[in-house]
Amino acid sequence: MRNQITSACLAAALLAVGGLAGCSPSGDPVPSNSATPPPAVDTTLPTEPVQLVIAYCDAHPVEDLIDGFTALHPNITFDKQYEDCGNFATDVVNRLTSDSAPDLVQYVDSAIQTVAPAGHVLDLAPYLEAYDWESKFPASELAQLRLSPDGRTHGVGAQYGIPGGASYTGVFYNKSLLNQAGVEAPPGTLQEFQIALKAVKNAGLTPIALGSLDDGGIHLWGGLLTSLFGVAAAQDWVNGQPGATIDRAAAVEATTELADWARQGYFPASANGTKEDDARAQFAQGQAVFTVDGSWAVGTVQEGLGEEVGFFSFPGRTLQEPVTGQGFTAGFAISARSAKATVAAAFLDYLASAQAARISVGLGMLPVNVESAPEPAPGVASDLRQAYAQAVRDSGIVTFYDHATPTMHTTLTQGLQAVIAGQLTPADFIASVQADWQESKG
């Protein structure tokens, strides 16, 4: 008995040691070079061999862009460190805070928000000037990679990343099925969209392929929200502008519309148990007339439907409103510890080149610099490009809503599932979304 007490005491003592050791958890000290003003930058490249370490999760286009750059500068090689996208955000936090940080990392919003305030990410301001990036990249894309000193507000503050490829969401539609339902042209306004959905349903077809188990719900809801809420207000909210709120009638109205579509049976009954990938496959097999998805879906739907598939931006209330969609640029950031930052910056500059744009287009992706990229052949890729270019001109691109806070992806996915299942009112959903925002932005 006494032995038990002794060992229990020992265990408790050790527990207490653990509990008290390092009473306040805190990170590594801030690297010194973030405090001192950066030296004037040099844009000439070294001639001796240099190797850059790069960590990324999107094998395409990253590896293609790397190969393109190395072809131009054979003395600059890359140690390519690929990671699965599922864990990449955590990986970026760990690696950028370690002493052996990679020179370049693919930009992950949530991770950069965490590590940038502690000075682990290089502020690209001097390079922005030296390379004149502001005239080479679209302003809206540069803004997505800008972050306030506390990491809580996007679009202002230091330039932590440079765009490497764009994404854009909207509506894919099946031309022959739409005609079969008696609808002549793709809808131009939200009201026309509602009429088309009803006609399709009445014709006995599935109106929208939806995979709300993961991202599908966010993309569909995001389309409705941007249309009804307005681009500027929506972007302020995602950016984390102090005082912004989504808890307004227009957001409730957008969610009510979604709930209504679910009630009307515009989605398959299995939507909540279907992944977006699987919904895309259903659409590509001709099992639904519409699907709301992103530029990354072009390959799959084109392979399945060929010339039968088209794309339009999510319609607004009227034809006069700006063309809108959600998107985020897949960018790159440089570690504050990198000793080869000037070489890494040269790679970032390459991303704005016409050659890099050709590589992106060749992969069926949206190029960073729409103007300098070759026009794709007519078809869904061309539809998408035109829609995207118009949205860039209209300043209609809003960052994906789940970027608003680190927990927003879960809050939106799970909440929208409950809305689609008819178990959560639109007003309560919007309130929970704002509560998440408030918790994070304080």
Place this chain on the structure above:
Amino acid sequence: MSVRGAARVRSAARAGRTARPVAGGRRQWSGLWFVAPALLLYGGLILYPAGRTVNLSLWRWDGVNQATWRGWANYVDVLTDPILRGSILHAGVLVIFFSLVPVGLGLVWAALLTRRRIKGLAVFRLVFFLPQILPLVAVGVVWRWALSPQGLVNQVLGWFGLDQGRAWLGEWDYALIAIGLIGAWVQSGLCMMLFMAGCGRIDRDLYEAARLDGAGPVREFWSVTRPGLRSEIGLALTVTVISALASFDIVFVTTNGSPGHRTDVPGLLVYQRLMAGDLGHAAALAVVLSGLVLVAALAAGRLAQGREDR
């Protein structure tokens, strides 16, 4: 006889220990040297990290920047936030499926086994134990397919005209039950194996005696098989209750908490909060979960020993 005999030996040992004087009150601290290596390992690898987790649970910290003191607030959130609290309730529901159902099925199987010699036991053993040796991630992937709109479950239901193309794991009312049934499938084999082995140890004479006394199958099960399997039941309950409360793999692979937080379990939320840079809540929930597992495991063990000590 063996039980009572053991008790007698134990009490004798206890008497001996107290009877032997502790050398004038001096304790043999030199003994500590012998346990030191184990103690260091256990302390360094288990207790110290556990203590750090407890410490972390009192802060708001993203893992990189300055932490702010939260005190008990994270624990208050765990007990009041509907999502965090809901996950604990869901774990309770899973105990029914992961633990009570398999133990029940295992006992039925044991009861049948004691009534009749069954040929080809080795084959049964293999079939029952198969789910146990599969990685839970693989189990999850297979069942996700089986429960999908075009999956096996709907095909079978279709034979009876019941296929409505439901995605069972996306259904508001059925998703958690579906996960529970996957768990029951996994754990039943373990319970049956344990009880099969246990039945082999029960003295056949006891059954003969019971039958001579006119006991039916139910009486026989209740009076001979069940007491004979007590330690196996305790082990099965302990293992399965822990697996239910600490479940993560199957849920992560099949639903990831969907739909609308209906299948959130504590293990999943600890992971999600960790990934979202909310270490304080993750640690607080982990501490609460560990406490629950500890209490449940002790209770299950006590339940099994129960009458033996009396």
